[in-house]
Amino acid sequence: MKTALVLLLVLTACARPDAAVPVSGIVECDAVSVRRLVGELWRDSNGSEAMREAKSKTLRVTRPGQAVTMDFRADRLNVHLDEAGVVQRVSCG
Secondary structure, X not given: OHHHHHHHHHHHHHOOOOOOOOOOOXXXXXXXXXXXXXXXXXXXOHHHHHHHHHOOOEEEEEOOOOOOOOOOOOOEEEEEXXXXXXXXXXXXX
């Protein structure tokens, strides 16, 4: 019993925290496909193109100091901007 518990803890510790967990019926977005946006000035017209490329259903653009919810949405593309409106990071969730 103890051996099984220790093995379970070891395997859990080795799991990648960023690994995508597929959710039935939801298309997950692919932020890697839009990493080219990092360093570019964000324009609202980029939104529909970025969503199409990332295969996301929704888009969230955030700016420094902006309050955001902590809910996870596998189909959402997040675009994180700096104060000047330049894309700093893209992610899904």
